[in-house]
Amino acid sequence: MREITFSEALGEAMYEEMLKDPTIFTYGEDIAKQGGIFGAYKPLLGKFPDRIIDTPISEEVIFGSALGAALAGMRPVAEFHFADFIFTGMTAVTNQIMKIRYMTGGQAKLPLILRGPDGISKSAAAQHSESIETIFMHVPGIKVIIPSTPYDMKGLFKTALHSDDPVICFEHKLLYKIKGPVPEEEYYIPFGVADVKRKGKDVTVVTTSRMVHESLKAAENLAKKGIDVEVVDLRTLVPWDKKTVIDSVKKTHHLIVAHETWKRGGWGAEIASVVQEEAFDYLDAPILRVGAKNVHIPFSPPLQDFVAPDHEDVENAIEKVLEGA
Amino acid sequence: MDYSKEFLQGLYRTMVRIRAFDSKAEELFLEGKLPGFIHLYIGEEAIATGVMANLRKDDYITSTHRGHGHMIAKGADMKKMMAELYGKITGYCRGKGGSMHIADLSIGVLGANGEVAGGLPIASGAGMAIKLKKSDQVVVAFFGDGASNRGAFHEALNWCSVYKLPVIFVNENNQFASTERVQETTSVQNISDRAVSYSIPGVTIDGNDVIAVYEAVKSAVERARNGGGPTLIEAKTYRIKGHFVGDPTLYRKKKEVQEYWRIEPIGRFEKRLEKMGMLTDEEKEKIKSEAEKEVEEAVRFAEESPFPETATALQDLFVDDTGYDYY
Ligand SMILES: Cc1ncc(C[n+]2csc(CCOP(=O)(O)OP(=O)(O)O)c2C)c(N)n1
Ligand SMILES: [Mg+2]
Numbered sequence: 001m002r003e004i005t006f007s008e009a010l011g012e013a014m015y016e017e018m019l020k021d022p023t024i025f026t027y028g029e030d031i032a033k034q035g036g037i038f039g040a041y042k043p044l045l046g047k048f049p050d051r052i053i054d055t056p057i058s059e060e061v062i063f064g065s066a067l068g069a070a071l072a073g074m075r076p077v078a079e080f081h082f083a084d085f086i087f088t089g090m091t092a093v094t095n096q097i098m099k100i101r102y103m104t105g106g107q108a109k110l111p112l113i114l115r116g117p118d119g120i121s122k123s124a125a126a127q128h129s130e131s132i133e134t135i136f137m138h139v140p141g142i143k144v145i146i147p148s149t150p151y152d153m154k155g156l157f158k159t160a161l162h163s164d165d166p167v168i169c170f171e172h173k174l175l176y177k178i179k180g181p182v183p184e185e186e187y188y189i190p191f192g193v194a195d196v197k198r199k200g201k202d203v204t205v206v207t208t209s210r211m212v213h214e215s216l217k218a219a220e221n222l223a224k225k226g227i228d229v230e231v232v233d234l235r236t237l238v239p240w241d242k243k244t245v246i247d248s249v250k251k252t253h254h255l256i257v258a259h260e261t262w263k264r265g266g267w268g269a270e271i272a273s274v275v276q277e278e279a280f281d282y283l284d285a286p287i288l289r290v291g292a293k294n295v296h297i298p299f300s301p302p303l304q305d306f307v308a309p310d311h312e313d314v315e316n317a318i319e320k321v322l323e324g325a
Numbered sequence: 326m327d328y329s330k331e332f333l334q335g336l337y338r339t340m341v342r343i344r345a346f347d348s349k350a351e352e353l354f355l356e357g358k359l360p361g362f363i364h365l366y367i368g369e370e371a372i373a374t375g376v377m378a379n380l381r382k383d384d385y386i387t388s389t390h391r392g393h394g395h396m397i398a399k400g401a402d403m404k405k406m407m408a409e410l411y412g413k414i415t416g417y418c419r420g421k422g423g424s425m426h427i428a429d430l431s432i433g434v435l436g437a438n439g440e441v442a443g444g445l446p447i448a449s450g451a452g453m454a455i456k457l458k459k460s461d462q463v464v465v466a467f468f469g470d471g472a473s474n475r476g477a478f479h480e481a482l483n484w485c486s487v488y489k490l491p492v493i494f495v496n497e498n499n500q501f502a503s504t505e506r507v508q509e510t511t512s513v514q515n516i517s518d519r520a521v522s523y524s525i526p527g528v529t530i531d532g533n534d535v536i537a538v539y540e541a542v543k544s545a546v547e548r549a550r551n552g553g554g555p556t557l558i559e560a561k562t563y564r565i566k567g568h569f570v571g572d573p574t575l576y577r578k579k580k581e582v583q584e585y586w587r588i589e590p591i592g593r594f595e596k597r598l599e600k601m602g603m604l605t606d607e608e609k610e611k612i613k614s615e616a617e618k619e620v621e622e623a624v625r626f627a628e629e630s631p632f633p634e635t636a637t638a639l640q641d642l643f644v645d646d647t648g649y650d651y652y
Contacts, residue, residue: 300412
């Protein structure tokens with residue numbers, strides 16, 4: 001199968017759906033001329049010039065206007081530039097987009113997407129490195145997609161472009177350039193269906209985004225020690241695939257939840273709670289979480305490496321959980 | 326122009342020092358020696374220099390992602406700045422902030438913001454504190470043309486006008502917000518026109534003319550110190566370098582940039598001083614070589630300094646971290 005990058009996968013998804021659906025348009029800061037700061041829109045450059053719009057630095061309006069445009073019959077895709085700057089327009093998301101359908105007794109359809117980069121990169125420091133997906137799992141009202149491969153990026157995004165509910169998509173900065181197999185034929189990936197990225201029988205690692213790759217690396221390293229790790233990529237957090245996770249735990253009896261966002265209060269805590277509520281008897285050891293230490297992402301490379309989790313943290317957690325934690 | 330040679334050469338020296346620092350930062354970044362992003366102040370030196378010539382050490386500023394020039398003009402130590410760019414423990418922020426967040430609270434720099442317009446509400450609060458303490462300090466909030474389209478800018482102007490706060494809003498209109506030209510995203514011809522909506526004085530000046538900046542800020546500072554409230558000053562300039570080092574700059578032509586190199590602030594001021602007989606070739610060379618030496622020493626200091634111990638990552642969040650769970 002041919003291989004394309006994560007950002008090309010996003011561009012292709014947009015291109016294919018924009019050809020079919022004239023109500024799709026996209027806007028945000030710095031997307032129309034250089035294809036976005038991480039190149040995600042490069043495949044769209046020169047196509048649909050009036051449907052790719054550079055906007056002022058006005059995040060509350062970028063997000064709030066997506067709601068207005070959706071209510072008025074369009075399908076906007078608004079870019080948040082950096083996940084950290086969602087907060088500068090947060091009220092438009094949590095107080096408007098996520099509430100209006102419910103508040104109006106189900107009158108509104110909201111075919112809109114908010115998307116953009118999150119996570120660490122090469123020393124972007126505390127205001128350009130956050131992963132904040134948990135918040136959108138905590139506050140009800142938006143679907144959360146967080147892909148880890150070009151294949152998943154394209155399939156999930158195409159589904160998002162057909163959703164009548166609002167969707168937020170987190171694209172990890174360190175993934176944009178990775179390559180992976182993506183078929184030429186059109187396909188869609190439904191929300192709420194996890195993908196078992198590696199089958200194993202000793203321990204389950206539930207994860208998303210960059211940490212999928214770190215977990216696969218951990219699994220490979222531990223395979224040399226005879227430990228057989230199953231890596232479950234949730235792909236979407238709202239909704240999340242409880243069944244696949246619990247089935248895996250029934251098989252391995254050990255669970256690790258790994259994410260880049262802070263360990264404390266991160267979405268891993270939610271997964272862990274649900275599993276112990278619903279599958280307690282299948283667990284042979286306490287569930288362990290892997291996440292960033294509870295400080296901000298520091299600038300200096302050795303400090304960033306220390307604060308943000310990687311495959312070694314996953315390996316340590318796996319060894320600990322297999323010792324009975 | 327009735328200024329002493331000492332004063333004029335002081336302005337010139339500050340601009341040259343900023344240029345030397347940022348030229349070096351660019352070079353080091355391109356050599357792969359610096360992590361992160363670097364936003365250069367090259368071509369905008371007259372603004373920080375002309376502003377800061379009006380400020381006392383106890384006056385405050387809020388800086389931006391393009392803040393190296395603000396720091397140098399406010400009196401920062403280049404060694405600690407350079408060490409921060411390298412992510413070393415001897416840097417101003419102990420390696421936690423990097424280029425975008427270099428700050429020195431002891432000289433009144435209330436943070437450098439990676440969030441566009443993030444400093445304007447902070448400057449407003451410092452203005453409130455000054456008013457409540459009945460002191461005669463002032464605050465200068467630096468921000469870009471792009472920042473003037475954020476709600477935080479409009480809310481802060483209204484706020485400072487209503488409470489008559491001693492805040493000077495200095496807009497560095499370098500004509501671009503990353504890849505976007507100011508005209509494409511901004512409803513007014515001059516950003517200073519926006520002052521009218523908030524009933525405060527607004528002026529547009531040539532931001533590449535250090536004396537024009539100095540004089541405009543001087544009257545704003547006098548008014549602010551005397552309880553006259555805020556001013557919006559738009560200093561028009563041009564960002565002759567990319568948005569960040571490594572920016573492919575596909576959004577403009579090389580020729581346009583070359584045109585602006587012709588009116589960059591240092592060369593212009595140099596000619597003016599020479600014409601006035603206020604700067605000899607010898608003095609010029611001395612100022613330049615001193616600046617370069619200062620930068621070289623800063624680089625040496627930074628390179629010889631150690632990286633922070635990983636344990637320091639778990640410091641500096643709280644004053645009292647009793648009971649706090651870092652893991
Ligand atoms: C709230 C927010 N939105 C977006 C960004 C990304 N960003 C960083 S700098 C920049 C352009 C800023 O332009 P301007 O205010 O004119 O300052 P300049 O870089 O030209 O000095 C943008 C969009 C950001 N840092 N903060
Ligand atoms: Mg600008």
